[in-house]
Amino acid sequence: MKKIFFIGLVIFCLFISLVNAQSYSVSITSGSNIAGSPVSYNETAIRITFTWSGQKIEPSYVWKFKLSFGFPPGVLQKSGQTEEYWTDENSPYFDVVGYTLLQHICSIQMYEFTSSGTNLGQRASTSSSVIPMQKVFVGSNFGGNVSVNGSTTASGTSFDLGPGQSLNLSAIENQSDSQGYMMVWGSTSRWSSNTTWYSYSKNSSYSANSSQNGATITAELKRVCAITFSGPVLSGGNYYYSTPLTAIEGTPVEVTALGCTSSDYIDQAFSSW
Known part of the structure; x- marks a missing residue:
């Protein structure tokens, strides 16, 4: 019995020695x-x-x-x-x-x-x-550049934010979209995200938020459009056209039609635009 115990003890010690080695x-x-x-x-x-x-x-x-x-x-x-x-x-x-x-x-x-x-x-x-970090993607609604911490940055660029860190954002105007429209910061523009954060200031700051990992922050710029208004028929069947008016997408423009005019002895009253 003692011999069996001794053999078992030796095997155990060899196992421990093997592990320690x-x-x-x-x-x-x-x-x-x-x-x-x-x-x-x-x-x-x-x-x-x-x-x-x-x-x-x-x-x-x-x-x-x-x-x-x-x-x-x-x-x-x-x-x-x-x-x-x-x-x-x-x-x-x-x-x-x-x-x-x-x-x-x-x-x-x-x-x-x-x-x-x-x-x-x-x-x-x-x-x-x-240190857990929040990953943030920054860009514009037409794929143009934006400014992040004072540097021009391509749309889709990602940033890792740690405790107390933030991004200083600024929209860059006068870039063209894919259809050739000039893009500017309009009265309805804003910075938005696919989370709950947004800002209506062209120059904004976004702070790290642990519940918004993977957020996409977008500068929503607006198109600069040229609008021409046509008036009533003039003598000889020609229409009166206004000079093209520059307007920004989403920003109202005010146009006043003449209440009543006459052409070829026919009185014409305003109906609708």
């Missing part, structure tokens, strides 16, 4: 500050990717990874507790959704599991600080 590591590959991803989330989302190294005790065993994610100690967080997420070696990333734009502590632990699901213990761990 291995070199294991896990590391976050994107660095400490990771931008919100993927942008399909309507909340702040972080995709935290990682790599690992180490040899399993048996080829059929599985690496599993646990992410602990939350605020630094002493600061209130999303749920009042540090949240935990699990994944395995086939999906080497974590998608963390819904956190505010503040610095969080990210800790990843690496575990080895048997093929039957038994946890053989932690093999490696790493920690880092992570």
Whole structure:
């Protein structure tokens, strides 16, 4: 009996020695500050990717990874507790959704599991600080350039905003749309988004908002149009035409028709435009 116990103890010690002799590591590959991803989330989302190294005790065993994610100690967080997420070696990333734009502590632990699901213990761990970012797309309603933080920017350009960060936006006028119309900031123009944010000022500021990840912010410029008004028939069957009037899309223009006129001895009264 003692001999059997001794053999079992030796096997156990050999198993522990084998585990301890291995070199294991896990590391976050994107660095400490990771931008919100993927942008399909309507909340702040972080995709935290990682790599690992180490040899399993048996080829059929599985690496599993646990992410602990939350605020630094002493600061209130999303749920009042540090949240935990699990994944395995086939999906080497974590998608963390819904956190505010503040610095969080990210800790990843690496575990080895048997093929039957038994946890053989932690093999490696790493920690880092992570700041959730909001991804914002900026452009104009006709595909032209806009100004962001003082720089001319093409429509569709994305920006990652962290805690307390904002974008200084300015519409750029006198660009042509695809049909050749000149585009300007009109009385009904505004900055709008596919969320709830909007502003009627040509020069506006957009602040980071953790509930609007993936927002598209658009400068709604208006077309400059040339309008000609025709009047009643004049002598000889000709019409009276006004000089083309420049008008901005969405902005009313005031036109007054003559109450009564006469042509070829026929009185003509205003009916309608």
